[in-house]
Amino acid sequence: MRALIAAAAGLxxxxxxxxxxxxxxxxxxxxSPKPLLTTVPTHP
Structure with a gap:
């Protein structure tokens, strides 16, 4: 019975x-109009 009451309260x-x-x-x-960068840019 307690479980039923607890479930009803949670719902x-x-x-x-x-x-x-x-x-x-x-x-x-x-x-923002700018896209988010998902990777770190590489430097040559």
Whole structure:
């Protein structure tokens, strides 16, 4: 019975977090036009 209550509490917390993020929305901002470098440039 305790496991069922713990699972229900965890599910409710996760749902509340998802609803909160959805209500707040995406953060406003701009992205950089420059691509990110994934490797270290080599010097000849």
């Amino acid at each position: 409710a917390a996760a749902l509340a977090l998802i609803l909160t993020v959805t209500a707040v929305g995406a953060p406003s901002g701009t992205t």
